Amino acid sequence: MKKLILAFVLFGGIFNLSAQEEEEEQKQGWTKEGNISLLFNQSAFNEEWTGGGTSNLAGNLLFDYNFNYLKDDFTWDNRLLLDYGITKQRSDEFARKTSDRLELNSIAGKQVQDSNWYYSLFLNFRTQITKGYKFGEDETGETTRTEYTNFLSPAYLQFGPGMMWKKSENFYVNIAPATGRMVFVDKDFTSGPDYTDGDYFGVDANKAMRFEFGASVSGYAKFDVIENVTMENLLNLYSNYLEDPQNVDIDYTMNMKMKINDYLSTNLIFQAIYDDNAVKGFQIREVFGLGFNYGF
Numbered sequence: 305m306k307k308l309i310l311a312f313v314l315f316g317g318i319f320n321l322s323a324q325e326e327e328e329e330q331k332q333g334w335t336k337e338g339n340i341s342l343l344f345n346q347s348a349f350n351e352e353w354t355g356g357g358t359s360n361l362a363g364n365l366l367f368d369y370n371f372n373y374l375k376d377d378f379t380w381d382n383r384l385l386l387d388y389g390i391t392k393q394r395s396d397e398f399a400r401k402t403s404d405r406l407e408l409n410s411i412a413g414k415q416v417q418d419s420n421w422y423y424s425l426f427l428n429f430r431t432q433i434t435k436g437y438k439f440g441e442d443e444t445g446e447t448t449r450t451e452y453t454n455f456l457s458p459a460y461l462q463f464g465p466g467m468m469w470k471k472s473e474n475f476y477v478n479i480a481p482a483t484g485r486m487v488f489v490d491k492d493f494t495s496g497p498d499y500t501d502g503d504y505f506g507v508d509a510n511k512a513m514r515f516e517f518g519a520s521v522s523g524y525a526k527f528d529v530i531e532n533v534t535m536e537n538l539l540n541l542y543s544n545y546l547e548d549p550q551n552v553d554i555d556y557t558m559n560m561k562m563k564i565n566d567y568l569s570t571n572l573i574f575q576a577i578y579d580d581n582a583v584k585g586f587q588i589r590e591v592f593g594l595g596f597n598y599g600f
Contacts, residue, residue: 331374335473338369338600343389343571343593364389364403364573364591366559372473377415379422381473384408387573388433389591397447400439403575403589404432409522411478413468424468424478426522428540431459457490458505458582462520462542474526483520485542487581488513506581518544532563554578561595571595 343364367386373379389402407430413422436453466480491512493504501508508514521541529535535558542553555577562570570593577587 333375334371334373336369336371338367340368340598340600341366341569341571341595343573343591343595345391345591345593359394360391362389362391362402362593364593366571366573366595370473378413379415379470380410380412381476382408382410386433398437398439398449401434401436402591403573404434404436406431406433411468411476413470420469420471422468422470424466424480426463426466426468426478426480426520428462428522429460431456452493454490456488457493459488461486461488464520466520475524477523478521480520480522483518483542485516485518485520485544486513487516502581516544517546518542518549529560533560534563535560548580551580552578553580566599567597569595569597 343366345362346360348359365386365388367384369384370382372381385405385407387403387405389404390399391402392399407428409426409428411424411426413424415422432453433455435451435455437449438452440448440450442448462483462485464480464483466478466482468476468478470476487505487507489505489507489512491510494507494512495510499509506514519542521539523539524537526534526536538555538557540553540555543549543551544553555575557575558573560572562572564570571591573589573591575587575589578585579587
């Protein structure tokens with residue numbers, strides 16, 4: 305419950321900031337917008353450096369494409385996100401991923417008279433692109449890695465009807481109290497004599513899918529903090545009615561872009577995930593670096 309309250313307080317503050325902005329007149333028909341960003345981080349130390357440290361190189365690719373439709377009292381917003389990052393330290397045998405996310409969000413709404421409320425239907429799909437590993441050491445001290453995840457393992461599909469409060473394409477909240485959720489995995493990860501039901505993202509032994517039914521709340525807010533500084537926020541909450549409904553899954557992402565010019569920016573990305581079927585605790589990710597941007 306504390307985690308849920310914290311998430312609402314955080315997004316509530318963003319709500320207050322966004323609600324103060326004037327609503328922009330929206331264009332009818334299709335509007336499309338995309339952006340590609342490359343973030344780089346690098347540190348280097350020579351052998352004589354006495355302060356400690358390891359040379360490393362890291363990169364992060366962000367692809368963001370929006371294709372939205374508006375016709376009178378009908379709205380349909382779609383967004384495709386790709387976020388992939390990798391880092392390599394000089395002393396490590398293997399490169400390691402810092403992020404890996406492929407996500408599609410789609411939400412359609414029919415306006416309730418002349419208000420900011422809409423009858424809605426949403427769909428969310430997310431997975432990863434490449435293999436993920438757990439790292440360890442063998443008896444000789446050498447680094448080992450064991451494949452733990454892969455493309456479509458896991459993959460999450462959520463969909464359901466609800467009500468959406470929408471101020472603009474840059475700010476909305478959707479409430480879906482009857483949400484179906486499916487978790488897809490590779491059956492190879494749930495097979496074997498030592499596997500226990502639920503150990504791999506909640507999926508039972510020798511199964512490739514888990515079905516859940518619950519409530520979903522999602523929100524999106526994008527606004528200018530100050531001139532040339534834009535903050536984008538995505539929040540997704542989910543509670544499974546069928547099992548431990550008090551354990552609310554949380555997925556919050558913040559991307560702050562500090563524009564230098566049309567092609568360069570400094571980006572700060574922060575993500576916090578809580579999913580007790582994956583790991584018993586918060587997963588935290590933070591990326592900060594110089595970005596090369598291309599908008600289309």
